[in-house]
Amino acid sequence: MEIVERPTRRITILVGGFGSGKTETAINLALRTARGGERCYLADLDLVTPFFRSREVGSVLEEAGVKVLFPPARFTQTDLPVLPPALHHAIRDRTARVILDVGGSEVGARAVAGFAESLAREEYDALCVVNPRRPFVMTADEVVRSLRGIELVSRLRITGLVANPHASGRTDWRVIRTGIHVVEEAARRLGLPIKFVCLHFERAVDKAPFEIAYPVLPLELYMRPPWDDLQSGR
Amino acid sequence: MLGELLLMKGNEAVAEAAIRAGCRHFFGYPITPQNELPEYMARRLPEVGGVFVQAESEVAAINMVYGAAGAGARVMTSSSSPGISLKQEGISYLAASELPCLIVNMMRGGPGLGGIQPAQSDYFQATKGGGHGDYHLIVFGPESVQEMVDLTPLAFDLADRYRNPAMILGDGILGQMMEPVELSEMLDVQLPPKEWATTGRSGGRRHVVSSLYLDSSELEKLNKRLQDKYLEIMRTEQRWESLDVEGAEVVLVAYGTTARVVKSAMNLAREEGIRVGLIRPITLWPFPTKAFESLEDVGRFLVVEMSSGQMVEDVRLVVNGRWPVSFYGRTGGVVPDPKDILARIRELARGGGTR
Numbered sequence: 001m002e003i004v005e006r007p008t009r010r011i012t013i014l015v016g017g018f019g020s021g022k023t024e025t026a027i028n029l030a031l032r033t034a035r036g037g038e039r040c041y042l043a044d045l046d047l048v049t050p051f052f053r054s055r056e057v058g059s060v061l062e063e064a065g066v067k068v069l070f071p072p073a074r075f076t077q078t079d080l081p082v083l084p085p086a087l088h089h090a091i092r093d094r095t096a097r098v099i100l101d102v103g104g105s106e107v108g109a110r111a112v113a114g115f116a117e118s119l120a121r122e123e124y125d126a127l128c129v130v131n132p133r134r135p136f137v138m139t140a141d142e143v144v145r146s147l148r149g150i151e152l153v154s155r156l157r158i159t160g161l162v163a164n165p166h167a168s169g170r171t172d173w174r175v176i177r178t179g180i181h182v183v184e185e186a187a188r189r190l191g192l193p194i195k196f197v198c199l200h201f202e203r204a205v206d207k208a209p210f211e212i213a214y215p216v217l218p219l220e221l222y223m224r225p226p227w228d229d230l231q232s233g234r
Numbered sequence: 235m236l237g238e239l240l241l242m243k244g245n246e247a248v249a250e251a252a253i254r255a256g257c258r259h260f261f262g263y264p265i266t267p268q269n270e271l272p273e274y275m276a277r278r279l280p281e282v283g284g285v286f287v288q289a290e291s292e293v294a295a296i297n298m299v300y301g302a303a304g305a306g307a308r309v310m311t312s313s314s315s316p317g318i319s320l321k322q323e324g325i326s327y328l329a330a331s332e333l334p335c336l337i338v339n340m341m342r343g344g345p346g347l348g349g350i351q352p353a354q355s356d357y358f359q360a361t362k363g364g365g366h367g368d369y370h371l372i373v374f375g376p377e378s379v380q381e382m383v384d385l386t387p388l389a390f391d392l393a394d395r396y397r398n399p400a401m402i403l404g405d406g407i408l409g410q411m412m413e414p415v416e417l418s419e420m421l422d423v424q425l426p427p428k429e430w431a432t433t434g435r436s437g438g439r440r441h442v443v444s445s446l447y448l449d450s451s452e453l454e455k456l457n458k459r460l461q462d463k464y465l466e467i468m469r470t471e472q473r474w475e476s477l478d479v480e481g482a483e484v485v486l487v488a489y490g491t492t493a494r495v496v497k498s499a500m501n502l503a504r505e506e507g508i509r510v511g512l513i514r515p516i517t518l519w520p521f522p523t524k525a526f527e528s529l530e531d532v533g534r535f536l537v538v539e540m541s542s543g544q545m546v547e548d549v550r551l552v553v554n555g556r557w558p559v560s561f562y563g564r565t566g567g568v569v570p571d572p573k574d575i576l577a578r579i580r581e582l583a584r585g586g587g588t589r
Contacts, residue, residue, distance in 0.1 A: 018270065019243055019412050050267045050350045051410045077567070079266045079350055107273075133241040133414075135250070136277070167241045170414035175239070225411055226569040227494040 002230035004196045004217040006033045009125040011091065011098045013112060014162070016129035017137045018104030025129055025198055026101035027061065027222050029134045034065040039096035042070035043084050043110045046103040052081045052223045054101045054140040060222065067096070083111065091118050102154070105136075105146065109154040116155035127195055128155040130166040132182035133175065143186035161187050163214070165224050172198065173209055180212070239416055242381045245270035245312075245409040247417075247419055248338055249278065252310055256423030257336070257386035258284035259309040261298035265317040266350040266464030267406035268340035272312065282420075292317045296324030296337075303333035303444040306431030308390055308423070312338035314406070315356050318349055318364075322503040325399060329446035330456070334393035336386070337401045340409035343567035349566025352406035352491060354397075357544035360403045361519040364423040365391055367579050368457055370464050372400040372471065375489035379413035385516070392471060394426050396463055403518060405540065407491045407569065419585070467520055474522035475514040482511030483533040483583045489515045492538050492570060499575035508583045517557065518545070526552045536582055538575055541565060 007029055013225050014022040023046070030042040034107020042061060044054045054061075055070040062068060069084035070076070090098050102112050112119075128147045130137055143161075151158050165171075180197060187194050196215040242250070249271050252260075260275040272288065279286040289295035295311050302309040313321060318339045328335060339360065343353040360373045372392050378380040381406065388399040432441045445451035477500075479485050484503075488496040493514045500510045511532065513525045527550075534557050537546040546561045553559050562578045564570045 019241070032350075049410070051406065076350060131241065133239065135240060135242060135246055135274070138240075167414040168412065171238055212587060224548055225407065225494065226491075227496075227498040227572060 001212065002031070002215040004215045005045075006036055006038060007099065007125065008098060008195070010094065010125050011100070011119065011122050011124035013100040013102060013119070013124060013126040013156060014129055015102045015109050015112070015126060015154060015156070015158070016104065017131075017134055017146055018049070018108070019134055020131045020137065021166065021198060022104070022105070022129045023052070023101050023137070023223060024219055024221060025162060025164065025217065026099050027054055027057060028219050029060060029100055030066045030099050030218060033065050033097050033099075039067070040065075041067045041069055041090040041093075041096055041098045043087050043090060043098065043100050044071070045083060045100055047081045047107060047111045048103040048108040057222045081111075087115065088118060091115060091122060106149040106153045109150045112222065113153060113155045119156065125195065126154070126158045126175045127159060127160050127162045128158050128185065129162040129164050130183050131166060132179045133165070134166045138182070140182055140185035140189060143182065144189055147186070158192065160193045161190075162196055162198060163194055164198040166198070176208075177210055239414060241412050242379055242415050243270050243410055243412050243475050245272045246339065247379045247383050248312070250276035250417060251346065251386035251555040252336065252371035252390070252513050253278055253282055253284070254418055254420050254466055255308070255390050256421060256425065257308045257310050258282065259302045259307045260271065260284070261287050261289050261295040261302070261309070262311050263295050263317060265314045267312045267342060267352070268312050268314045268338070269326045270409070271338065271340070272374060286355060292320035293324065295299060296321040296328075298401065299335050300324055300328055300331070300333060303328065303335045304331065304432050306425070306428040306433055308425055310336040312340070314342045315344050315353070318356065318359070322359075322365035325371070326367050326369060326425065327445045328399045328435050329371065329460075329527055331443050332397035333399065333443065334390070334397055334408065335399050336389050336393060337399060339401060339403050341403065341405040343473060343565065349567045350406065350568060352540060353567055354405055354490060354492060354540040355542070355544065356403065357518065357539070357541060360401055361521070361548075369460060370467075370519050372396065372398055372467060374400070374402050375515060375518045376402065376404060377410070377490055377493045377514065379568065381516075382408065383417060398463065398467070403490070405491050424467050433531050461462070471517060472520050472522040472524050473516040474525045475512070475516060476525055477512040478509070479511035479516075479529060479532060481509060481531050483509045484579050485511040485513060485532050486579075487515070487535055487536050487545070487571065488538045489518060489545065492540055495570050495572055496538050496575060498572035499579060502572060502576045502585075503579045506580070508579060510579060521548045521552070523552045527534065532557060534560065534582055536560045536562065536578055538570060539563045540569065
C-alpha cells in the first residue's frame with residue numbers, strides 16, 4: 001500500500017462540501033510535508049465556518065515547521081471575511097509547497113476565486129474532498145453536481161478527487177468500502193483521478209478486508225470537541 | 235435519497251429531522267453559529283414541497299411563524315441568542331394564542347451582540363418565559379447531534395398536544411460539530427386535527443387566533459387555563475438522564491454540551507476513586523425536579539454551566555437546602571475544560587469549598 005508523504009504538485013487547493021474533511025486533510029498533508037523536511041505553507045481560507053478551523057491548531061503546525069497563513073490573531077474567533085495577508089506571496093514562492101484549506105461548498109469556494117489568476121500561473125492540484133456520508137454528496141450524481149458548482153464559482157479547474165469515507169465513531173470497513181465506491185463512480189463520470197483516500201483507521205489499514213487501490217493518507221484528527229479526553233490531556 | 239447512517243452537523247441534523255417529522259414551513263433570518271440550519275432548509279424544503287422564507291428580520295420571521303401556526307401548519311424558526319431576543323415579543327404572542335411551533339436557539343456568548351462562540355447564558359430567557367407575561371415554553375437541552383434528531387419530532391408533537399411553543403436550546407458547538415446520526419425514514423405525518431386553526435369557516439363557526447383580551451376577567455381566565463396547562467406539563471413531561479447518583483460523593487448537574495464535558499471529567503474522577511454521579515436535565519422546562527426528589531444517599535451537588543449560574547437556581551430550589559450546591563461556570567464563549575471540572579470535583583470530594 002502506498003502512503004501519501006507529500007502532495008504531488010507544489011500547490012494543493014482543497015475544496016469540497018461543508019464538513020467533507022478538507023481541514024483535517026490539509027493539516028495532515030501539511031504536517032507530513034514539513035516533517036519530511038520541505039518548506040510548506042498552510043493557508044486557512046475558510047470564511048464560512050465559525051468554529052473547527054485550521055487556525056485553531058496553529059501551534060501544532062508551527063512546531064512541526066509549517067508556515068501558517070491565518071487571518072491576523074484578533075480575527076481568529078470571528079466570522080469576518082478576512083483572508084491571510086501573505087497569501088499572494090506564498091503562491092509565488094516557488095521554494096515552498098502551499099496547501100490551501102478552502103471553505104465548504106460553492107459558498108466557501110468563492111473565497112479562492114480572487115486568486116484564480118495567480119494560481120493559474122503555478123503548478124497546482126485542486127482536489128475535491130468527498131465524504132459520501134455527508135448530506136448532498138451521498139451519491140455519484142450529487143458529487144458531480146457539487147463539484148461542478150464549486151468549479152464554477154472558484155474559477156479553478158478541479159484536477160482530482162480525495163475520498164474521505166468516514167462516519168466519525170461509527171466508521172467501519174463497510175462505511176469505508178461503500179464510500180470509496182461512490183467516489184469511484186463520480187470520478188469515472190467526471191474523468192478525474194482519485195488522488196488518495198483518507199483513512200483514520202491507521203493501525204488497521206493493513207487489515208482491510210478488501211484492496212484499497214489508491215494511495216492512503218493516514219489521518220490524525222485535530223478538530224476535536226472540547227470534551228474529548230485526548231484534548232484535555234494535550 | 236439519504237441513507238441510514240450520516241455524518242451531520244447539529245444544525246443540519248435538526249433541519250433534516252424536522253422535515254422528516256413533517257415540518258414544511260421555515261421562516262428565519264441568518265445569524266452565526268446556526269446558519270447551516272436555514273441553509274439546509276432553503277435547499278431541502280423546496281424538494282419536499284415546503285416553504286422557506288428568509289424574512290427581512292427576526293421580528294418578521296417570528297410573526298410569519300405565528301401566521302403559519304395559526305393556520306395549522308407544522309412550522310419552525312431558528313436563530314442564536316441576539317436573534318432570539320428579537321423574537322421574544324412574537325414568542326409571547328405565540329404562547330398567549332396557544333400556537334404550536336418549534337423555535338431553535340443555538341446559543342452564543344452574550345450579553346449584547348456578544349461573540350459567536352458557544353454559551354448557555356439564555357437559560358433564564360428560555361425557561362422563565364423570556365418575553366412579557368406569564369408563560370412557559372417546553373424547552374429541550376440535547377447533548378448530542380443524535381439526541382437533537384430524536385427530540386425534534388417529540389418537540390413538534392408536544393407542541394401540538396399542548397398547543398404551546400417548544401424550544402430546542404442548543405449552543406454553537408452542538409450546531410457546528412459533526413457526529414454520526416441515524417435518521418428515521420421520512421414519515422407520512424398526520425398532524426392532529428386543529429379545530430381552532432384559521433383554515434376557513436366552511437359554514438361553521440368563525441375561527442379567530444388572537445392574544446388581545448381587553449376584558450380583564452377574560453384575560454385572567456386565559457392565564458388560569460395556561461397555568462393549568464403548565465402544571466399538567468410539569469407533571470407529565472419531565473425528562474432527564476441519571477447516572478450513578480445514589481451513593482455519589484459529588485453529583486454533577488449539567489445539560490447540553492456541558493454535560494458532555496462533565497462526563498469526560500467524571501471518567502477522570504472515577505480513575506482517582508472518587509464516586510461521582512450525574513443528573514442531566516433533558517427537558518429544561520419543565521425542570522426535572524423528580525430526578526432530585528427521591529434521592530437519599532448523596533454527598534453534595536456541583537452544577538456546571540456555560541453561564542454565570544442560571545440553572546443552578548433551579549437546582550437550589552429543588553434541593554431546598556438538603557445538600558450543599560456548588561457552581562462552576564465559564565462565560566463569553568469559553569467551554570469548561572474537563573481538567574478544571576475535575577479540580578472542583580476533587581476539592582468537593584475532600585469536603586472543601588462551598589461555592
